[in-house]
Amino acid sequence: MGGGAKARRLPRVVRERQMMDAAVRCFARHGYQAASMDEIAELAGVSKPLVYLYLGSKEELFTACIRREARALLGAVAAGVEDRSRPADEQLWAGLLAFFTYVADHPDAWVVLSRRAWTQGEPFADEASRMREEIAAFVAGLIGEAHGGGSGRDVRGLAQALVGAAESLADWAAESPGAPGTSAKEAAATLMNFAWVGLGNLMKSERWSPP
Amino acid sequence: MGGGAKARRLPRVVRERQMMDAAVRCFARHGYQAASMDEIAELAGVSKPLVYLYLGSKEELFTACIRREARALLGAVAAGVEDRSRPADEQLWAGLLAFFTYVADHPDAWVVLSRRAWTQGEPFADEASRMREEIAAFVAGLIGEAHGGGSGRDVRGLAQALVGAAESLADWAAESPGAPGTSAKEAAATLMNFAWVGLGNLMKSERWSPP
Amino acid sequence: MGGGAKARRLPRVVRERQMMDAAVRCFARHGYQAASMDEIAELAGVSKPLVYLYLGSKEELFTACIRREARALLGAVAAGVEDRSRPADEQLWAGLLAFFTYVADHPDAWVVLSRRAWTQGEPFADEASRMREEIAAFVAGLIGEAHGGGSGRDVRGLAQALVGAAESLADWAAESPGAPGTSAKEAAATLMNFAWVGLGNLMKSERWSPP
Amino acid sequence: MGGGAKARRLPRVVRERQMMDAAVRCFARHGYQAASMDEIAELAGVSKPLVYLYLGSKEELFTACIRREARALLGAVAAGVEDRSRPADEQLWAGLLAFFTYVADHPDAWVVLSRRAWTQGEPFADEASRMREEIAAFVAGLIGEAHGGGSGRDVRGLAQALVGAAESLADWAAESPGAPGTSAKEAAATLMNFAWVGLGNLMKSERWSPP
DNA sequence: AATGAATGAGCCTTCATTCAT
DNA sequence: GATGAATGAAGGCTCATTCAT
Numbered sequence: 097m098g099g100g101a102k103a104r105r106l107p108r109v110v111r112e113r114q115m116m117d118a119a120v121r122c123f124a125r126h127g128y129q130a131a132s133m134d135e136i137a138e139l140a141g142v143s144k145p146l147v148y149l150y151l152g153s154k155e156e157l158f159t160a161c162i163r164r165e166a167r168a169l170l171g172a173v174a175a176g177v178e179d180r181s182r183p184a185d186e187q188l189w190a191g192l193l194a195f196f197t198y199v200a201d202h203p204d205a206w207v208v209l210s211r212r213a214w215t216q217g218e219p220f221a222d223e224a225s226r227m228r229e230e231i232a233a234f235v236a237g238l239i240g241e242a243h244g245g246g247s248g249r250d251v252r253g254l255a256q257a258l259v260g261a262a263e264s265l266a267d268w269a270a271e272s273p274g275a276p277g278t279s280a281k282e283a284a285a286t287l288m289n290f291a292w293v294g295l296g297n298l299m300k301s302e303r304w305s306p307p
Numbered sequence: 308m309g310g311g312a313k314a315r316r317l318p319r320v321v322r323e324r325q326m327m328d329a330a331v332r333c334f335a336r337h338g339y340q341a342a343s344m345d346e347i348a349e350l351a352g353v354s355k356p357l358v359y360l361y362l363g364s365k366e367e368l369f370t371a372c373i374r375r376e377a378r379a380l381l382g383a384v385a386a387g388v389e390d391r392s393r394p395a396d397e398q399l400w401a402g403l404l405a406f407f408t409y410v411a412d413h414p415d416a417w418v419v420l421s422r423r424a425w426t427q428g429e430p431f432a433d434e435a436s437r438m439r440e441e442i443a444a445f446v447a448g449l450i451g452e453a454h455g456g457g458s459g460r461d462v463r464g465l466a467q468a469l470v471g472a473a474e475s476l477a478d479w480a481a482e483s484p485g486a487p488g489t490s491a492k493e494a495a496a497t498l499m500n501f502a503w504v505g506l507g508n509l510m511k512s513e514r515w516s517p518p
Numbered sequence: 519m520g521g522g523a524k525a526r527r528l529p530r531v532v533r534e535r536q537m538m539d540a541a542v543r544c545f546a547r548h549g550y551q552a553a554s555m556d557e558i559a560e561l562a563g564v565s566k567p568l569v570y571l572y573l574g575s576k577e578e579l580f581t582a583c584i585r586r587e588a589r590a591l592l593g594a595v596a597a598g599v600e601d602r603s604r605p606a607d608e609q610l611w612a613g614l615l616a617f618f619t620y621v622a623d624h625p626d627a628w629v630v631l632s633r634r635a636w637t638q639g640e641p642f643a644d645e646a647s648r649m650r651e652e653i654a655a656f657v658a659g660l661i662g663e664a665h666g667g668g669s670g671r672d673v674r675g676l677a678q679a680l681v682g683a684a685e686s687l688a689d690w691a692a693e694s695p696g697a698p699g700t701s702a703k704e705a706a707a708t709l710m711n712f713a714w715v716g717l718g719n720l721m722k723s724e725r726w727s728p729p
Numbered sequence: 730m731g732g733g734a735k736a737r738r739l740p741r742v743v744r745e746r747q748m749m750d751a752a753v754r755c756f757a758r759h760g761y762q763a764a765s766m767d768e769i770a771e772l773a774g775v776s777k778p779l780v781y782l783y784l785g786s787k788e789e790l791f792t793a794c795i796r797r798e799a800r801a802l803l804g805a806v807a808a809g810v811e812d813r814s815r816p817a818d819e820q821l822w823a824g825l826l827a828f829f830t831y832v833a834d835h836p837d838a839w840v841v842l843s844r845r846a847w848t849q850g851e852p853f854a855d856e857a858s859r860m861r862e863e864i865a866a867f868v869a870g871l872i873g874e875a876h877g878g879g880s881g882r883d884v885r886g887l888a889q890a891l892v893g894a895a896e897s898l899a900d901w902a903a904e905s906p907g908a909p910g911t912s913a914k915e916a917a918a919t920l921m922n923f924a925w926v927g928l929g930n931l932m933k934s935e936r937w938s939p940p
Numbered sequence: 941a942a943t944g945a946a947t948g949a950g951c952c953t954t955c956a957t958t959c960a961t
Numbered sequence: 962g963a964t965g966a967a968t969g970a971a972g973g974c975t976c977a978t979t980c981a982t
Contacts, residue, residue: 105966127426129340143968212427215338253488253497256479257472264471265464277464286464292515293508304503316941344977354943527945549848551762565947634849637760675910675919678901679894686893699886708886738962776964
């Protein structure tokens with residue numbers, strides 16, 4: 097009578113993947129606190145005890161999700177960058193493109209990774225922030241490298257700003273799909289222009305100064 | 308009597324302010340879901356039924372908080388901009404400075420307004436997003452105005468990016484207080500450089516193009 | 519339509535007493551682990567949250583029960599002894615009589631206090647053992663006092679044995695009510711004979727020696 | 730392979746012994762309710778279904794444990810008594826000594842048998858009480874025999890008291906190992922003095938009478 | 941204007957127990 | 962002879978919310 101096919105007795109690895117997929121969807125939809133283990137188990141097509149048996153507590157489950165998705169996203173970006181010896185602008189462009197592409201293809205993963213799914217003070221806050229910092233450090237590296245010995249002053253602030261801009265664009269694209277300028281390539285290009293040309297000219301010390 | 312804490316029979320407006328102040332603190336500390344009405348009532352120094360009587364449900368209370376704080380923040384930014392007929396760059400600078408100043412002075416308000424306190428799916432998501440959109444629209448207006456008839460193509464995307472960059476910087480400043488570059492003025496200057504010089508050169512059609 | 523009278527909105531103290539009465543009954547019936555907060559709440563005629571609001575966790579509730587019942591039992595025994603300057607045998611007799619009387623009148627309280635309700639390792643094990651030790655020390659005092667400077671050697675062991683004998687008799691009386699020799703007075707007399715005459719002759723160094 | 734821990738395909742009797750040994754340890758450590766089948770299976774080095782296959786439910790398992798350990802303890806005591814035609818005091822002494830010795834050597838068994846592991850209401854309460862009754866009856870027999878036709882009135886009560894005293898001393902010895910008077914021989918002697926000299930004088934109708 | 945008393949509903953977690961191989 | 966996979970049922974605890982005063 098309708099409903100999903102009841103395929104029982106699967107090997108553990110398969111079940112674990114199913115559960116984590118379900119978990120990512122639920123956490124993305126409701127956030128960590130509001131997501132319920134009941135719903136996750138149901139969506140995964142298993143009973144709740146099995147989730148606890150395989151993945152541990154709710155917190156451990158969420159941490160596992162974050163770790164898995166972070167690794168995937170970082171891997172996708174790294175694969176996009178390909179060659180760390182290319183010129184910085186090419187690296188940045190390739191990374192941005194890979195980022196926006198991945199995020200467009202895995203919206204739930206992105207929601208879980210971005211701050212929207214959890215709330216500060218949650219014990220895995222840093223688990224998730226680590227990825228952000230890793231990316232920010234990478235970007236800061238690119239900036240520093242491109243600017244040579246230039247004003248290394250606010251490199252960290254600039255990196256934070258750039259990462260925030262990327263997140264914001266990704267969210268915007270995810271929230272208004274189909275709007276002009278929200279395709280992965282367009283978003284990447286928009287941000288590249290915003291960032292690069294600006295940063296490039298900062299080097300030539302063409303700075304804007306407060307009135 | 309005397310210095311005792313139990314000051315009853317206050318006029319409604321005062322009580323409401325107390326409650327909302329307490330609510331903002333709690334929501335900022337724990338996030339919407341984790342904040343408890345018990346704690347809010349206790350922090351406000353009133354009984355729980357009074358909170359329900361005056362402010363309605365938890366959701367309504369949170370919406371009210373967001374509305375109040377959003378109005379305050381927008382007001383501060385508007386007051387900072389002062390004169391909408393000044394040149395666009397001056398307006399942007401003034402707005403950024405007012406924003407970072409306000410945020411530094413009202414950290415709880417900012418936490419509640421930024422995405423960190425709530426989780427998507429909550430019914431007030433748009434209530435809070437409205438403010439973001441309002442700011443984004445303002446910024447988009449400035450950009451469009453500055454660019455004249457230039458390529459208005461990705462004005463909205465640029466605005467999103469800029470707002471995201473500002474949020475990210477504000478969060479960064481809030482999380483690492485005292486770090487170099489996190490004062491309101493420095494943050495505003497960092498972002499202004501990042502944004503304006505880039506945007507300015509976009510006008511001169513000095514665009515970076517994908518390889 | 520039948521059922522208990524629904525007397526709501528009682529003052530807190532009354533409710534707390536009701537709850538603890540119910541708790542003592544449940545803990546006596548099933549032991550700490552097997553007793554469920556649901557059943558306790560139902561038996562008390564209130565909802566579960568109220569139990570938690572007033573008495574805290576299950577563990578705190580049990581500790582409170584033990585404390586209350588221990589105080590009551592110790593009080594009854596103390597009241598029975600009346601005058602600590604009377605001869606030791608009179609004190610012991612009065613104490614035993616009071617003990618067996620109280621235990622016969624409050625069987626649930628006795629079950630909760632005796633080891634039968636909890637299991638070693640439970641966090642309140644010592645909370646409950648304290649009472650046992652208090653009684654054992656009192657008895658040991660009597661013995662020592664009666665024996666004068668005699669063989670103070672195994673006073674503690676003797677006290678342990680006497681307390682155990684009393685517990686055992688009390689359990690036996692509780693489990694087989696109506697059997698000959700199980701009335702409070704008879705039980706007390708049995709134990710008094712068992713203990714006193716034996717102990718009395720120990721003084722005269724009429725000791726039995728291993729073959 | 731080789732010295733690995735996985736020794737499969739053992740004969741049923743061996744497996745059963747392993748399981749029951751593990752069960753006794755777990756039940757002694759945590760009590761009936763708190764002991765988990767998972768832990769027992771793991772400690773026995775087998776999978777959970779095997780436990781169920783061989784020993785049935787948790788309750789049956791516990792009953793089996795009690796039965797086995799009770800038989801062993803009773804056997805030890807019986808072997809200690811040796812000759813039921815010896816004088817009563819020698820029999821009692823031998824029995825007590827055997828009891829305290831066995832208990833000192835098998836602490837887990839004693840915990841499981843004494844009331845400390847289970848909580849009343851459990852269906853095996855009588856299974857365990859049977860052993861107690863058996864011992865009490867034996868003691869009562871000794872007392873009756875020694876008293877001749879004397880006042881057989883409270884023989885059963887005296888037996889209960891003596892058994893309780895023995896249990897209490899055994900517990901005390903188990904809980905405070907190494908304390909003076911807690912060796913098997915000392916404990917047995919203490920109790921023998923306490924009991925026998927008292928009982929012996931009861932025969933001479935040297936009774937203490939309530940004031 | 942204000943509160944002490946009370947609860948329905950839900951959530952995380954665990955455990956004894958059983959299939960199917 | 963032995964096990965990996967799986968679950969129904971229940972238990973402790975909390976929370977937003979309301980009633981009666």
